Ligand code: TGC
């Protein structure tokens with residue numbers, strides 16, 4: 590399939606290095622060749638295309654911005670451009686890569702023991718093991734600090750009890766990074782392996798969003814976890830929140846990808862579809878206004894993402910910068926999908942076109958990894974010094 594040409598109104602590409610363009614092109618071609626031909630079918634059937642995992646591993650997409658253990662050692666900008674392309678294909682594919690990379694490999698890399706890193710990072714990087722990240726609980730979403738999951742030390746083990754909800758990849762994971770409070774009320778991370786007695790995963794059905802992604806609930810009943818499966822390098826809420834910084838960053842680029850897919854589809858459609866005197870609908874001012882809104886916001890989102898990426902590469906990014914990027918760029922995707930749907934008229938509601946799939950997916954992306962409004966409050970706290978949660 591010919592490669593997607595990209596969306597570049599303001600010569601954004603002149604700010605990218607050859608390596609950055611190559612990383613994007615590699616992901617772009619993979620999306621066009623391997624994802625686009627099958628994604629509507631998988632979305633319709635509500636299945637994750639698990640057969641793509643080895644191919645994604647071969648392309649170095651897992652843990653791509655980490656160093657060592659076979660990881661590609663990409664810059665943050667390169668990694669961001671990859672997640673942009675994946676989400677242009679489908680948010681579910683980007684979710685898979687985000688969870689595997691930012692929420693499972695990153696905490697093991699940053700906070701794990703040498704034995705944990707040696708055991709899991711090569712397997713996860715090669716796609717021979719799949720991981721998930723259990724922070725959210727049925728009663729604690731935006732406020733994970735209130736979690737009920739508990740780990741009690743008993744000899745050389747921890748006894749883990751609790752429930753996690755809305756967990757991407759939950760039922761297909763070989764290892765789960767589970768966050769729970771120990772007896773001193775501190776949040777700690779545990780590596781819970783598939784097959785641990787008392788550990789159960791089940792799938793959420795009836796989703797209208799992220800249908801090509803596995804979303805699960807997890808239950809842990811008196812799970813005996815060897816003490817060496819505790820992540821030794823971090824305690825407190827800053828552990829899971831620092832993983833979220835990595836994942837939210839990828840999502841900020843991903844939003845651009847979903848918006849690009851909707852814009853490109855709407856622009857092509859508007860130039861072809863004729864109404865009133867056999868004129869293309871693109872010749873009407875009201876239709877042009879929607880397309881102009883999209884290209885303007887996509888362009889602004891690109892420069893925001895690039896600056897956050899450059900700051901991250903220099904070690905100068907603050908979590909509130911990433912919040913602004915996640916909040917803004919996912920909103921741009923949501924609004925672009927809505928406008929593109931209008932331009933496509935009735936055709937906008939069927940899966941001959943990608944628009945409604947993106948529109949539905951973005952509802953999850955708008956909510957997970959900190960809702961749109963939680964990111965507003967993070968930025969609000971940063972500029973006023975006052976917490977309004
Ligand atoms: P607060 O008192 O502000 O902070 C507690 C400790 O954490 C530190 N901290 C951070 N550290 C690293 N990165 C950040 N972004 C951090 N934000 C805060 C903070 O300095 C403090 O450290 P210390 O040493 O003083 O203890 O915590 P709070 O309880 O008031 O909560 C703050 C709030 C609301 C911003 C936080 O809870 C939050 O972000 N809530 C949203 C929850 C969320 O995003 N959940 C995501 C679950 S995972 C998911 O959705 C995966 S989707 C996967 C897919 O892509 O498919």
Ligand code: FAD
Pocket residue numbers: 688721722723724725728729730731732754755756757758799804953956957958959960961962963977978
């Ligand atoms: P709530 O926290 O109940 O919020 C409901 C509404 O209230 C929101 O609009 C919110 O903005 C608002 N609100 C809450 N508090 C405030 C406040 N203080 N001020 C103003 N407004 C507020 N979690 C994981 O741990 N791992 C995963 O892999 C994972 N994957 C997910 C995949 C999908 C498809 C989805 C949908 C979710 C996933 N999540 C995952 C969970 C996700 O992170 C949570 O849904 C999210 O953090 C919001 O929590 P909640 O749904 O409980 O909403």
